[in-house]
Amino acid sequence: MNNTDKNIVKARHPFTEAFEMFSKNIAAVIALIVLFLIILIAIFGPTLYPVDPFDMVWMPFSPPGEEGFIFGTDYLGRDLVAMIVHGARVSIIIGLSAAFVTVFIGVSVGAMAGFYRGWVEEVLMRITEFFQVLPTLLFAMVIVALFGASLTMITIAIGAVSWTAVARITRAEFLRIRELEYVTASRASGANNFILMFGIILPNALPPIIVQAALMVGSAILFEAGLSFLGLTDPNVVSWGQVIGSNRSYLLDASFTVTIPGAAIFITVLCISLVGDGLNDALNPKLRQR
Amino acid sequence: MALLYAIATRIMYAGILLLAVIILNFGMMHLAPGDVADSISQSMGGADEEVLNEIRATYGLDRPFIVQLGSYIGKVLRFDLGYSFFYTQPVSQLILQKLPATLLLVLTAQFLALIVGVFLGVYSAQRPNGLSSHFVSFFALFGYSAPVFWSGLLLLIGFSLHIQWFPVAGMRDVTIEGNFLEEAIDIIRHMVLPVITLASIFLALYSRLSRATMMEVLGSDYIRTAKSKGLTDREIIYKHALKNSLSPVITLAGLQFSAVVSGAILVESVFSWPGLGTLAFESIIARDTPTILGILFFSALVVIVGNLLTDLTLRLVDPRVRTNG
Numbered sequence: 001m002n003n004t005d006k007n008i009v010k011a012r013h014p015f016t017e018a019f020e021m022f023s024k025n026i027a028a029v030i031a032l033i034v035l036f037l038i039i040l041i042a043i044f045g046p047t048l049y050p051v052d053p054f055d056m057v058w059m060p061f062s063p064p065g066e067e068g069f070i071f072g073t074d075y076l077g078r079d080l081v082a083m084i085v086h087g088a089r090v091s092i093i094i095g096l097s098a099a100f101v102t103v104f105i106g107v108s109v110g111a112m113a114g115f116y117r118g119w120v121e122e123v124l125m126r127i128t129e130f131f132q133v134l135p136t137l138l139f140a141m142v143i144v145a146l147f148g149a150s151l152t153m154i155t156i157a158i159g160a161v162s163w164t165a166v167a168r169i170t171r172a173e174f175l176r177i178r179e180l181e182y183v184t185a186s187r188a189s190g191a192n193n194f195i196l197m198f199g200i201i202l203p204n205a206l207p208p209i210i211v212q213a214a215l216m217v218g219s220a221i222l223f224e225a226g227l228s229f230l231g232l233t234d235p236n237v238v239s240w241g242q243v244i245g246s247n248r249s250y251l252l253d254a255s256f257t258v259t260i261p262g263a264a265i266f267i268t269v270l271c272i273s274l275v276g277d278g279l280n281d282a283l284n285p286k287l288r289q290r
Numbered sequence: 291m292a293l294l295y296a297i298a299t300r301i302m303y304a305g306i307l308l309l310a311v312i313i314l315n316f317g318m319m320h321l322a323p324g325d326v327a328d329s330i331s332q333s334m335g336g337a338d339e340e341v342l343n344e345i346r347a348t349y350g351l352d353r354p355f356i357v358q359l360g361s362y363i364g365k366v367l368r369f370d371l372g373y374s375f376f377y378t379q380p381v382s383q384l385i386l387q388k389l390p391a392t393l394l395l396v397l398t399a400q401f402l403a404l405i406v407g408v409f410l411g412v413y414s415a416q417r418p419n420g421l422s423s424h425f426v427s428f429f430a431l432f433g434y435s436a437p438v439f440w441s442g443l444l445l446l447i448g449f450s451l452h453i454q455w456f457p458v459a460g461m462r463d464v465t466i467e468g469n470f471l472e473e474a475i476d477i478i479r480h481m482v483l484p485v486i487t488l489a490s491i492f493l494a495l496y497s498r499l500s501r502a503t504m505m506e507v508l509g510s511d512y513i514r515t516a517k518s519k520g521l522t523d524r525e526i527i528y529k530h531a532l533k534n535s536l537s538p539v540i541t542l543a544g545l546q547f548s549a550v551v552s553g554a555i556l557v558e559s560v561f562s563w564p565g566l567g568t569l570a571f572e573s574i575i576a577r578d579t580p581t582i583l584g585i586l587f588f589s590a591l592v593v594i595v596g597n598l599l600t601d602l603t604l605r606l607v608d609p610r611v612r613t614n615g
Contacts, residue, residue, distance in 0.1 A: 129307065133590050134590055135552050135589045138585065139586065143318075145577065145582060146582075222437050225439075226437065229437070229439050251443065251451060252451055262440030265437050265440065266440065
C-alpha cells in the first residue's frame, strides 16, 4: 500500500453521514424507540387490548392498579388503558396527516414565492402574513365550530393555521439555493421551471423542512389535544385531550384521570421534539462542527 | 423622513390586513350553515318560511353579496360587531366587558416571561455548560412538549387542591368586598396559577433565544475590547451586551401575540378566568356565530396592533432596522 491511498477520503452518502450523526445523540435515539413503541400501540393496541373505550367496565374512579385496571377507571367507569390505547391512534393519525397538510401547503407557497420572486412572492408573503395574524387556536376553533367537528375537518383546520412557518423556511431556502451555480447550470442545460423547483432546488432545501415537519407533527398533536380538551372533537372517537376535558371536573376525586392522559400527550410530543432536535443536528452541516 | 415613510407603509399594511380579516369573517359567516334569521327564529322558538324571509329582509340578507359585504365592513369599522342573541347584548359590548380580565392575564404573563426568560438566558449564557444551561434546555423542552392545559391542571391539583395556597377558579372572591387593597390582593391570589401556566410556554422560548443571542454577542469583537479595557463582567453584560442581544427577543415576543391569545383560551378555560377566552369557548359551544366572529376579528386586531407596536419599538430601539422596509 503506498502513501497516496491512505489520504483518499472515501465519499460517503450524505444519508449515511446523517444517520451516524443521529445515532450519536442518545436522547434522540431513545426518543425514536419510544416513539416507535407508541406507533405500534396506535396500530396494534386496539386489537391486542380489545376493551371498548366507551364501555362501562367497573365502578367510576377506581384508582390505578386496583381490580386489574392498570390506569384505573374514569368518571363513567370506563377503562383508562383502553382510552389511552384508542386515543393513541387518533393522536398519531391527526399528527401525521395535519403535518402532511401543513408541509404540503407550506412547501407549495414557499417554493413559489422563493422561486418566482417579484409580485408572486409579494402576494404569497402577504397571504402568509395574514394567516400569521389570526390566533391559531381560535381560528381552528371557529373552523371546527362552523363546519363540524369531524377528524377530517380538525386535520384541515390544524393544517390551515400552521403552514406559515414551513412556508417561510421553504422560501428562505429557495431564495438562497436559486442563486447557486448548479441551479444556473441546470437552467442552462434546459431544465424547465417545474424540474428546477421540485427536481433541483427542493431536494437541496429539504433538511430544514424535514426538521420543521417533524416538529409540526408534535405541534399538531398538541393542537388536536387542545381542541378536544375544549370538547371540539368528534364525540364518537376517543382522544387523549378529550379524556382530560371530560374528566377535569372530578380533579378532587380522581386526579389520575387527568394526569395519565396528559402524560401520554407529553411523552409523545417530547419524543417528537427530541427526534426533531436529533434530526436538526444530523441534517444541519453547520452545526456538525460544534 | 425615511423613518416616517417606513412607519406609514407599516400602518398601511396593517390596515390592509385588517380589511382582509373582516372579509374572511364575512365569508365564513356566509359559508357556515344557518344565518341570522335562523338564530332569531330559534330564540323565538321556530318560525315559518314567510317570517324567516321577513327577518332576512329587515337585516338586509336578501341584498346582493357585495352590498352586504360593503355594509358589513362599514359596520365593523365603526366597531359594530353585530348582536348576540345568545347573550342578548351587542357583541362589541360583550367583548369590551371581558377584555380587561384577558389583558391583565396576558400582559402579566408576557411581562413575567420576558423578564425571567431574558434573565435566565443571560445568566446561563455566561456558563454554557453549567447547571443553569441544562436547566434552560430542559425547561425549553418541557415548555414545547407539555400541553398547556395539562400543566395548568397539574398546578391546580398541586397548589390549590392538595396544598390549598391558591383559589381553584375565577378571578375574584365574591365574599371579599370592601377596600381597594383587599380586592387587589384577592385578584393577585387568583392570578398566580394562570399567569405561571401561561408564562411557562413563553418563558421557555425567550430563555432559549436570549441565551443563544447572548452567547453570540459575547463572542464578538467589541466585547473582547470591553474586556481588555478591564471592565467587570457585570458591566460588560448589562451595559454592552444586553442591549444588542435584546432585539431578537423583542421581535420574537412581538410574533407571539397570536400564540398568546391561543394559550389564553386554554388557560382561561382551565382556571375559569372570566375573559375573552372563556367567552370564545362558551359562544362556540352555544353556536353563537356573531360573538365567535367578533372575537376572531378583535383578537386579529389585537395581534395586528401588537405587531405594529413591536415593529415601531424595534425601529426606535435598533438603528439597524430603522429604515428598512
